[in-house]
Amino acid sequence: MSSPAIIAELRETLRAIEGDGYRRRETLPFGIAQVDSRLADGGLRLDGLHEVAAGGADMSNDAAATLFMAGIAARAWGPILWVVRRRDLFAPGLYQAGLSPERVLYAEARDDAELLALMEEGLRHRGLGAVIGEVKRAGMAATRRLQLAAEGGRTIALLMRRHAREGADPLGAPSAALTRWRVAAAPSVPLRSGGMGRPRWSVSLVRQRSGEPFDTLLEACDDTGRLALPAALGDRSRAPGRASPRTAAA
Template sequence: MSAQRLSALRETLSAIEGSGFRRRPALPFGLGAVDARLAAGGLRLDALHEVAGESADLSDDAAATLFLAGIAARAWGPVLWVVRRRDLFAPGLMQAGLSPERVIHAEAADDAEVLALMEEGLRHRGLGAVIGEAKRVAMPATRRLQLAAEGGRTIALMLKRHGRVDGDPLAVPSAAITRWRIGCAPSTPLPRGVAGVGRPRWRVALARQRGGETGEWIMEACDETGRCALPAAMADRTAGAHGNATPRAA
């Protein structure tokens, strides 16, 4: 771990202390069918959550990245995003509701440095979200991140990237509270006669949840406020099954 990188991060974090944002124990999606499946009624803010693309395809990787950006956009304050490569596209993040002004970028040399910077950010307690991108993360490292997150209100999010040889990034045991798999689905159909492409859709799978069930949904991608939606037909089916309307937007 570079002492220079760590010192620079500490200086940046010190500058944002005392932000005073309202904090909540969990961050709901605002989708009844999804939040009802989550043990905390949303994503626990004092916990680690992992996300991976459904495949190694760049479109699935981008979908997983935007899924994380939408979660961070709905968190309460500044966001630390630790990357291994400079491929974050600020306009894309903004389309998912995450303003560049909220993002603190940190570039790490390897996965070990990603984890060290994430842990530093989580222990600071002055951030709304900490996001890290890594390929190989052992169980002890995820336990350290989970322990660093506990007792705070900074949600820990990890993008597990596909390796060149490795298979499923979520196959390795982890201490993460939830683990998600995101893939691209056919976009929302436009009305007949209207040219263009409809709102992107994702296949969202809650692959694992500590103390809770799994689940799969088709979601419309994050809008400019970071909120996803359930396609109208799916929302209508859920409403019919439960006797009341299910919100369509997170």
């Protein structure tokens, strides 16, 4: 077995070779302990690609996934580049999720290949807080290029995987993304005064690098882009004898 001195010397050598590879990478936490504690990096790495898919091909699930990304972008720094294939984004809805219109730059791509190229260019620019795109198909090589373009910067990459055909899982194809999420609309709780309460989403982290998947129920983004744990789950996580925050969101 190697001595501690030899191990320490080896680590110093690796630091000299790899430069800043040992520095803690910047992350964007959700601000919810029951979620952030289960993410390998304590949040979403800013220098990485993160994928999102709707829980179904219907409009309600598609809107939930879109607003999930908008909320993340709203909490990032600086201007946002959103690359689309069709002009179906509803600006007032994005604003309600915290993403102000003056922060968003829109680009329209002819096909998935051009969309991915525009995203890569935006990530390499280093002057954007987030780059968002929506595709039906993106191969492993394309996602690896996006991940490499994001590394070393502070521009988070968000790629929405749309449903390409009935019954197919948008997250079924291999990807270099650091995290892969599935977001679906969930029933909200009626208010005592009448009417519907804050919208809720069923959020699943399908895959994360160096971490385990998990499922949770969250209240939709508010006008600052922040999600919330439903009141009942929040109270349960703090009650005596209950599970720790690490497991309460499962």
